[in-house]
Amino acid sequence: MRILIVEDDASLASGLGRILQAEGFATDVAARGEQAVEAARHERFDLVILDIGLPGIDGFEVLRRLRASEAQRVPVLVLTAREAIGDRVHGLDLGADDYMAKPFAMPELTARVRALIRRSQAQTGPRIQHGPLTLDTVARRAYLSNEPLELAAREWAVLEVLLGKVEKIVSKESIIQAVAGWDEELSPNAIEVYISRLHSKLERAGVRIRTVRGFGYMLEEFKAPEGG
Amino acid sequence: MAAPRPHPSLRGHLLRLLLVPLAVVLAASAVFSYYLALEPATEAYDTSLVNASLALAETIRVRGGVTTVDLPHIAEQILRTDRADKVYYVVRDPAGRPVSGDADIPLPPPELRADNPAFYDARFGGATVRAVTQWAACGSELCTITVAETTRKRDRLVREILLGSVLPQALLAALTLVLVWFAVTRGLGPLRRVSEEMRKRSAHDLRPIEPAQAPEETRPLIEALNQLLLQVQELHRNQQRFLANAAHQLRTPLAGLQAHAELALSQPLAEAARAGLEHVHSQTVRTARLANQLLALARAEPGGRVEPHERVELRALVEQVANEWVHRALQRELDLGFELEAVEVDGDAFLLREAIGNLLHNALEYVPRGGHITVRTGGERVAFLEVEDDGPGIPESERARVIERFYRVPGTTGTGSGLGLAIVHEIASAHGASLCIDAGAAGKGCRVRIEFPYGQR
Numbered sequence: 001m002r003i004l005i006v007e008d009d010a011s012l013a014s015g016l017g018r019i020l021q022a023e024g025f026a027t028d029v030a031a032r033g034e035q036a037v038e039a040a041r042h043e044r045f046d047l048v049i050l051d052i053g054l055p056g057i058d059g060f061e062v063l064r065r066l067r068a069s070e071a072q073r074v075p076v077l078v079l080t081a082r083e084a085i086g087d088r089v090h091g092l093d094l095g096a097d098d099y100m101a102k103p104f105a106m107p108e109l110t111a112r113v114r115a116l117i118r119r120s121q122a123q124t125g126p127r128i129q130h131g132p133l134t135l136d137t138v139a140r141r142a143y144l145s146n147e148p149l150e151l152a153a154r155e156w157a158v159l160e161v162l163l164g165k166v167e168k169i170v171s172k173e174s175i176i177q178a179v180a181g182w183d184e185e186l187s188p189n190a191i192e193v194y195i196s197r198l199h200s201k202l203e204r205a206g207v208r209i210r211t212v213r214g215f216g217y218m219l220e221e222f223k224a225p226e227g228g
Numbered sequence: 229m230a231a232p233r234p235h236p237s238l239r240g241h242l243l244r245l246l247l248v249p250l251a252v253v254l255a256a257s258a259v260f261s262y263y264l265a266l267e268p269a270t271e272a273y274d275t276s277l278v279n280a281s282l283a284l285a286e287t288i289r290v291r292g293g294v295t296t297v298d299l300p301h302i303a304e305q306i307l308r309t310d311r312a313d314k315v316y317y318v319v320r321d322p323a324g325r326p327v328s329g330d331a332d333i334p335l336p337p338p339e340l341r342a343d344n345p346a347f348y349d350a351r352f353g354g355a356t357v358r359a360v361t362q363w364a365a366c367g368s369e370l371c372t373i374t375v376a377e378t379t380r381k382r383d384r385l386v387r388e389i390l391l392g393s394v395l396p397q398a399l400l401a402a403l404t405l406v407l408v409w410f411a412v413t414r415g416l417g418p419l420r421r422v423s424e425e426m427r428k429r430s431a432h433d434l435r436p437i438e439p440a441q442a443p444e445e446t447r448p449l450i451e452a453l454n455q456l457l458l459q460v461q462e463l464h465r466n467q468q469r470f471l472a473n474a475a476h477q478l479r480t481p482l483a484g485l486q487a488h489a490e491l492a493l494s495q496p497l498a499e500a501a502r503a504g505l506e507h508v509h510s511q512t513v514r515t516a517r518l519a520n521q522l523l524a525l526a527r528a529e530p531g532g533r534v535e536p537h538e539r540v541e542l543r544a545l546v547e548q549v550a551n552e553w554v555h556r557a558l559q560r561e562l563d564l565g566f567e568l569e570a571v572e573v574d575g576d577a578f579l580l581r582e583a584i585g586n587l588l589h590n591a592l593e594y595v596p597r598g599g600h601i602t603v604r605t606g607g608e609r610v611a612f613l614e615v616e617d618d619g620p621g622i623p624e625s626e627r628a629r630v631i632e633r634f635y636r637v638p639g640t641t642g643t644g645s646g647l648g649l650a651i652v653h654e655i656a657s658a659h660g661a662s663l664c665i666d667a668g669a670a671g672k673g674c675r676v677r678i679e680f681p682y683g684q685r
Contacts, residue, residue, distance in 0.1 A: 009480045015487030022494060053476050081479035103483035103516040106490040108555070169551050212554050213565025213602070215547070220558075 001117060002026045004045040006036040006062060007079070008054050016049065016109075023110050033057035040071040046117050050096075052080045067095045075116040079104075111221060115167045128163050131222030132205045135163055144205050151201070154179060158194045162209065162219040171216035239412040246408055250401045254394070261393040262386070269385050273377075277360040278345055280307060281375045284317060285364035288371055295321035295366050297328035312381040316352060322369035333374050336361050352376055418442040422450060434461045467526075475523050482516045517589075521647045524582040525633075528654040540575045542605040542613050543568040549581055550603075553588045561597045564588075569606030573680045575659050580613070583655040586648040587615040587676055594640070595619030595673075607680075614677035621674040627665045652676065 003020055007013040008031045017027040028045075030036035033054045040048065048066065052059035063076060078099040097116055100109060118130070128135040132145040140156060142149040151159065157179045162170055172188050179194075180186040195217055199209050208220045284307070287299045297319050299307075308315045318329040336346040336359070345362035352359075359376035422437055436454040439447060489509035497505065546568055557564035573580075584603070591601045594617075601617045622630055626637045631653035636646040649665070656663040656678045664677045 009484055012480060012484035012487060015484050015491055019487060019491050019494075022491070053480075079483075081476040081483075102479040103486045103512075105513070106487060108552075111555075167555070169554055171547070210554075210558065212550070213563065214568065215550060215554075215566040218554065 001046045002028070002044070003113065004036060004039060004048045005029045006031075006033065006048060006054065006059070007051040008032070009051075019106050019110065020113065023113075025113070033059070033062040036062050037065045037069070040066055040074065041069055045071070045074055046120070047113060048074055048076045049113070050076050050078050052078060063095055073120070075120045077112060077116055111167055114221070115165075118166055119164060128160075130163055130166060130219070131207055133163075133202065133207050133222075135160060144202065144207075149201065152194075152197075155194050155198055155201075158191070159198055162217060166219050167221050169212050169216050169218045173216075175216065238416070239409060242408055242412055243405060246405065250404065254397055254401055257397055258390065258394040262389055265389040265393070266386065269389075270382065273358070273382060274347055274360060277347075277358065277375050277377065278362065280315070280317070281345065281360055281362055281364075281373045283307070284319060284373050284375065285362075285371075288319060288364055288366055288373075290367040293367075295319075295327050295371060299328060310377065310381075312384065313377040313379070314353070314355075316357065316376045318374045319364075320372045320374075322366055322371055324372075327371075333357075333359060333376050335372075335374070349379075350376065353378075355379075358382065415443065415445075419446055419449070422446070422453075426453075434464070471523055471526055475519070478519045479516065482512060482519065486512045486516065518647070520582075521586070521651055524579065524586075524651050525647065525654060527576075528579055528582075528651065528658045538575070538577065539572050540577050540580055541570055541572050542580070542611065543570040545577060545580055546584060546603055546605055546613075549584055549588075553585075553592075556588075556592055557601065560592055562592060562595055563598075563600045565600065565602045567602060567604045567606075571605055571607050571611040573611045573659070573661075575680075579655045579658065583652045583678065584613070584615070586652050590648050591615055591617045591619065591674075599673075611680040612677055613680075614675060616668045616673065616675040618668055618673035621667055621672065622665060630665065631663065649676070652678070 001024070003025050005013055005016050005020075005027055007016065007029065010031070013029045013031070017029055020027050028039065028043075030039055033056050036048070036050070037057075039045075048071075050059045050062060054062070057065075059078060059080075063078070066072065066074065066076065075097040076095070078096040079102060080099060081102040097119075098112055100112065118128075121128075126136060126138040128137065133149075134143040134146075136142070137160065142151050142156065142159065158175055161175050161178045172191055175191050176186045176188070179191075195209060195211070202209065207222055210218045210220055212218055284297070284299070287297050287303070289296050289298050307317065316330040316333055318326050318331055318333045321327050330352075333352050334350040335341070336343070336348045340346040340348055345360045347358070347360050350357055350359050355378050357376040357378055359374055361372055361374040363370040364373050365371075419442075422442065425437065434457050436457055437450050439450045439454075442450055486509065489505055489512055492505050493502065493509060546566065550566065554564050588601070588603070595601060596619065599617060599619050601615065604612070604614045604616070606612065622637060629635050630637060630649045633650040634646040635650070653663050659678075659680060661678050661680045664679065666675055666677075667673065668675045
């Protein structure tokens with residue numbers, strides 16, 4: 001996995017690089033926007049970490065050029081030190097996949113980096129992998145520790161939505177929208193039933209679905225169950 | 229020490245300025261019209277005195293060197309009768325001895341004795357009299373006849389003249405002063421409207437004053453005020469730019485510092501080095517948070533924001549930040565839940581997010597493991613945003629003080645700066661919203677509620 005870090009602050013760039021390397025990623029650093037666009041044109045990256053406040057062309061322009069180039073589908077995590085930019089990233093669809101305000105905790109950054117890469121691969125590949133859980137989106141089959149997992153169609157659909165956004169809260173409404181057909185009405189209670197069934201089927205393998213009270217659900221990052 | 233000077237009053241100044249010339253004109257015109265009217269009138273009265281004296285002259289008889297006055301009683305009555313005044317007369321023989329009438333009427337003063345007739349004022353019978361003395365033939369010699377009358381009708385004439393000419397002018401002057409008084413009040417009306425408008429404004433409102441209805445003379449003042457407002461606005465814009473730059477300049481190196489500290493901590497380290505590095509790391513995190521808080525405070529302060537408010541939907545706003553806070557809550561084994569209803573307010577999205585962040589940060593800091601935190605938005609009549617927890621809560625006696633900057637409840641642990649609730653309070657104030665701190669459900673924990681003013685929905 002290769003990550004392009006676009007950051008003009010040398011200290012932060014080297015810190016980011018070393019942390020991501022420790023997580024098993026390969027990293028390249030570009031200190032200027034033009035350099036970053038050039039690099040992304042010639043080489044394939046799995047993720048771009050992009051600072052907005054750059055000398056020369058700024059991060060927004062880099063993002064625009066990336067989206068217009070061959071690297072248009074690469075996931076981009078925007079870093080910013082300005083709340084006004086945070087506002088814009090929040091409010092507008094600038095084509096960034098996620099954003100973090102400086103300064104940030106490294107575990108949070110690495111978690112988001114992994115989530116973004118996983119999500120982009122899920123969109124491109126037919127198989128989604130999450131710990132011991134594998135979803136074959138073409139055959140519409142699920143495997144848990146390589147054993148076939150029996151799932152009802154609706155359960156499968158709910159799991160697919162959650163796996164598309166690991167570590168992110170998925171609201172009940174968005175699950176209903178993704179799962180229900182045109183002429184169907186699904187109650188929030190029904191979703192709760194599917195979630196609780198999924199929960200009991202996945203829990204023994206250490207894959208956990210969290211309930212966020214009053215909001216929705218979240219598939220937690222997989223951590224190997226302790227004590228074997 | 230000099231006594232404090234009272235504020236100079238435009239009205240008083242104008243009135244004083246007008247009063248002096250008006251008084252002078254009034255006095256001059258009174259004197260002028262007095263003499264103009266008095267001369268002919270006095271002459272007419274004097275002529276009637278002369279006529280009386282001429283009539284008397286015809287009654288003088290000289291027989292054998294003895295002068296007598298043959299004035300029948302009825303004629304004397306007629307002579308002495310006047311509607312207003314008492315009339316006196318005396319006839320003196322050539323030797324100067326009074327032969328008839330009131331013997332004590334004074335003769336003319338020496339400088340007038342050559343005049344014929346001589347008119348003069350004198351005292352007689354306890355009153356001022358006007359007298360005329362003239363000569364009459366007494367045989368071959370000259371007698372003197374003096375006729376005098378009290379000045380009552382002359383005085384009345386003076387009064388009438390004064391009343392007739394000076395009173396209307398005095399009234400005109402008084403009317404002028406009253407008109408000036410009201411004209412000044414009216415003329416200053418637009419200025420009062422301007423000051424009223426300025427008084428009603430919030431500190432955030434730096435729009436120029438509309439000079440539409442102001443009179444020409446007040447334009448320079450209004451233009452000067454607008455110029456100042458523009459400068460203040462520019463100053464605030466510069467301050468905002470400075471804040472944004474300061475934030476950037478501060479946060480980037482702090483992010484680097486934090487990254488390197490965390491990286492170093494992930495390596496095998498000697499115990500002492502690890503402890504020191506952990507200290508560096510936690511202080512970095514704290515400094516970063518403090519920098520954010522101070523910037524938020526500066527932004528929430530009056531005049532800190534110049535951009536117009538936007539419509540902010542509270543439910544969407546909470547949902548934006550929910551992800552980040554749910555993860556932090558899970559790390560601390562806290563249950564963070566939401567009860568959200570869509571509701572719109574006029575506000576600043578950044579500041580409101582900062583308020584939610586500070587409330588959640590506090591809850592995460594103080595609620596023990598296994599605790600529950602709930603974020604609510606909604607409102608039927610008034611929009612509200614609240615965070616409730618079942619943690620230790622804030623004692624009632626401390627609730628008023630926790631909104632002071634840098635105040636911390638005695639005995640609290642943790643890395644808080646004492647700015648969190650102060651910031652929430654400032655942000656609420658900047659939105660015209662009220663902040664209410666009380667206990668949570670069943671009297672346990674803490675509930676902080678921001679209620680937005682009615683009509684913001």
